[in-house]
Amino acid sequence: MSANVLRVNDVTMQFGGVVAVDNLSLEVNEGEIVALIGPNGAGKTTAFNCITGVYEPTNGSVSFCGTEIVESYPHGKMKKLYRGENAGKYAKRILPTPDKITKEGIARTFQNIRLFSSMTVFENVLIAKHMRAKQNLFTAAFHLNHAEEARMRAETLELLKMQNLDHLKDEIAGSLPYGIQRRLEIARALATEPKLLLLDEPAAGMNPQETQELAEFILQIRETYHLTIFIIEHHMDLVMQISDRVYVLDFGKLLAHGTPDEIQNNQHVIDAYLGVSEDA
Amino acid sequence: MNKKRNTVIAALLLLAALALILILERILPPTHIALAVLKKGCIYSLVAVSMNLLNGFTGLFSLGQAGFMLIGAYTYAVLTIPAADRGSVYMYYGGGIIHFSVPVIVGLLAAGLLAALFAWLIGLPVLRLKSDYLAIATLGFAEIIRAFFQWDELGVITNGSNMLRKYPSFSTTLYPFIVSAVCIGIMVLIINSSYGRAFKAIRDDEIAAEAMGINLAKHKRMAFCISSFFAGIGGALLAMYQTSIQAATFRSSMTYEILLIVVIGGLGSVTGSCIASFLFIASSEWWLRFLDTEMTIGNFHVPLLRAGFRKVVFSVIIMAIVLFARNGIMGNREFSINGIFRFFKNPGKKKEVKQ
Ligand SMILES: Nc1ncnc2c1ncn2[C@@H]1O[C@H](COP(=O)(O)OP(=O)(O)OP(=O)(O)O)[C@@H](O)[C@H]1O
Numbered sequence: 291m292s293a294n295v296l297r298v299n300d301v302t303m304q305f306g307g308v309v310a311v312d313n314l315s316l317e318v319n320e321g322e323i324v325a326l327i328g329p330n331g332a333g334k335t336t337a338f339n340c341i342t343g344v345y346e347p348t349n350g351s352v353s354f355c356g357t358e359i360v361e362s363y364p365h366g367k368m369k370k371l372y373r374g375e376n377a378g379k380y381a382k383r384i385l386p387t388p389d390k391i392t393k394e395g396i397a398r399t400f401q402n403i404r405l406f407s408s409m410t411v412f413e414n415v416l417i418a419k420h421m422r423a424k425q426n427l428f429t430a431a432f433h434l435n436h437a438e439e440a441r442m443r444a445e446t447l448e449l450l451k452m453q454n455l456d457h458l459k460d461e462i463a464g465s466l467p468y469g470i471q472r473r474l475e476i477a478r479a480l481a482t483e484p485k486l487l488l489l490d491e492p493a494a495g496m497n498p499q500e501t502q503e504l505a506e507f508i509l510q511i512r513e514t515y516h517l518t519i520f521i522i523e524h525h526m527d528l529v530m531q532i533s534d535r536v537y538v539l540d541f542g543k544l545l546a547h548g549t550p551d552e553i554q555n556n557q558h559v560i561d562a563y564l565g566v567s568e569d570a
Numbered sequence: 571m572n573k574k575r576n577t578v579i580a581a582l583l584l585l586a587a588l589a590l591i592l593i594l595e596r597i598l599p600p601t602h603i604a605l606a607v608l609k610k611g612c613i614y615s616l617v618a619v620s621m622n623l624l625n626g627f628t629g630l631f632s633l634g635q636a637g638f639m640l641i642g643a644y645t646y647a648v649l650t651i652p653a654a655d656r657g658s659v660y661m662y663y664g665g666g667i668i669h670f671s672v673p674v675i676v677g678l679l680a681a682g683l684l685a686a687l688f689a690w691l692i693g694l695p696v697l698r699l700k701s702d703y704l705a706i707a708t709l710g711f712a713e714i715i716r717a718f719f720q721w722d723e724l725g726v727i728t729n730g731s732n733m734l735r736k737y738p739s740f741s742t743t744l745y746p747f748i749v750s751a752v753c754i755g756i757m758v759l760i761i762n763s764s765y766g767r768a769f770k771a772i773r774d775d776e777i778a779a780e781a782m783g784i785n786l787a788k789h790k791r792m793a794f795c796i797s798s799f800f801a802g803i804g805g806a807l808l809a810m811y812q813t814s815i816q817a818a819t820f821r822s823s824m825t826y827e828i829l830l831i832v833v834i835g836g837l838g839s840v841t842g843s844c845i846a847s848f849l850f851i852a853s854s855e856w857w858l859r860f861l862d863t864e865m866t867i868g869n870f871h872v873p874l875l876r877a878g879f880r881k882v883v884f885s886v887i888i889m890a891i892v893l894f895a896r897n898g899i900m901g902n903r904e905f906s907i908n909g910i911f912r913f914f915k916n917p918g919k920k921k922e923v924k925q
């Protein structure tokens with residue numbers, strides 16, 4: 291049942307001399323909600339970027355549902371500069387662009403919301419359907435694909451209804467309140483029909499009540515869409531409430547990993563992170 | 571319902587424009603400047619919309635338009651010069667090496683296709699570059715193409731730096747009007763399709779577009795090829811309009827003119843580009859012409875009016891528009907009858923976005 295959905299193996303991401311992610315290994319199993327926490331600058335977003343193809347990791351590999359989707363080893367000028375471990379372990383370079391990874395079934399949201407701000411709410415979600423459509427430029431331009439276009443639009447509307455965003459469908463995305471933009475970004479990610487959803491600080495800037503609503507929302511979409519969720523978050527209440535397991539990152543390195551209870555009582559984690567962010 | 575009404579209204583407007591052209595051609599002498607402005611305005615509309623597709627809708631700041639127009643113009647001219655006239659056109663190159671000629675419509679299509687092929691070839695390396703670098707690279711490409719077409723070794727095809735002439739051209743304004751309208755219509759269909767949405771997504775946020783599964787390289791290249799295809803056809807129409815062409819005409823200043831039109835009309839507005847094209851051509855070639863002639867009213871000699879003053883005034887107007895109406899005439903909105911109704915109903919409020 292609990293098959294491996296995401297597995298990160300020895301991933302190191304080095305920018306020049308800065309090792310942002312240092313020999314990180316972790317796994318996320320089917321149907322789980324797993325959190326990645328850690329202080330600012332710990333390398334959490336960078337880890338997401340390595341998984342989604344935005345960055346090419348300096349070393350290591352990532353597999354998704356049993357297939358290798360990313361792999362790399364230090365090459366070029368990194369051969370000399372590389373300061374991480376496991377340097378000889380990986381020998382292939384598999385570096386798909388982010389769109390390929392989305393097509394495989396990993397969707398994400400961004401820490402600093404990235405909506406298509408001049409487009410409507412409806413179009414923002416509709417865009418996600420483009421990737422799996424069978425049309426080509428000719429059939430799309432001359433409306434020879436109207437059945438498909440109609441299906442894409444119907445699915446989009448359906449999704450917006452389920453997310454209670456349908457009354458806003460003709461609003462320009464960039465002019466919406468912050469909280470709605472966050473929800474729209476998640477809706478847009480869901481529209482790509484992912485198996486795995488990566489959320490980068492979805493509760494950033496939310497008040498406690500909104501955070502609570504978000505927690506329920508995340509649990510609900512996991513049920514509805516049979517999702518596996520990997521989430522970066524600083525709101526500890528949210529993390530402890532919804533996650534099955536937690537990974538803690540500090541200065542790029544894995545500091546601890548375990549159930550929410552174990553993590554809350556781990557002295558290293560309290561010293562490095564929880565102690566200081568009580569009121570964050 | 572609404573969509574249907576808009577289509578009907580658009581069709582009626584086109585018919586009205588067509589009727590207007592027919593009437594003007596009847597009542598004005600064939601050499602009247604208004605007809606020249608209309609012809610050139612149609613051609614510039616096409617080229618401006620093609621540039622807008624790339625710069626305004628896909629967010630790729632390219633300055634290669636004149637280069638692609640040149641490719642189109644030359645392809646058309648080279649392929650359509652009647653075999654009998656080749657001897658005199660290519661007199662320095664022994665009549666050239668091409669001894670056939672193709673029908674006009676084939677020539678126009680070939681013009682677009684060759685321009686698109688060049689775009690496809692340079693697209694891969696060039697489109698990886700970001701903003702300013704892309705602009706510089708495409709500008710450089712256009713300059714190289716201009717030099718290349720004047721290269722003596724290619725003279726048997728391109729006639730070197732000599733003019734190409736005697737290819738079929740048009741006399742009625744209907745011709746550029748219809749060709750441009752069809753081409754712009756196709757571009758509008760593309761912009762409103764799923765691919766158009768993908769282009770706009772890339773413009774708004776590349777990283778998010780990629781995360782939504784849009785293959786950046788493929789879609790940028792597609793936009794680049796489509797834009798170049800129609801720029802090529804625009805170039806061919808310009809060749810027809812001028813009845814003779816020379817590579818030296820397609821300088822980067824032509825690209826800047828078109829860029830100005832696109833900016834004045836509004837990045838991301840097709841109707842804006844069209845309106846701006848006609849206004850731009852009419853002002854630069856007709857309405858401001860009186861500024862170039864000295865004038866005396868009674869015995870008052872109007873100061874400043876002299877040859878060249880028109881260009882000064884024109885530049886000042888352009889500067890004022892760019893400074894004070896940064897979004898251009900239309901912003902990224904489209905001209906629509908509904909918009910006008912709304913505007914008059916609530917004059918205080920800005921027009922809303924259509925679609
Ligand atoms: N493209 C880059 N080039 C150079 N350094 C980078 C780059 N991206 C990230 N870094 C560095 O990597 C480190 C980790 O950054 P990252 O954004 O992953 O942190 P984070 O854990 O997401 O922090 P936060 O909680 O603030 O979002 C930082 O020191 C950052 O400066």
Ligand SMILES: [Mg+2]
Binds near residue numbers: 335336401
């Ligand atoms: Mg981050």
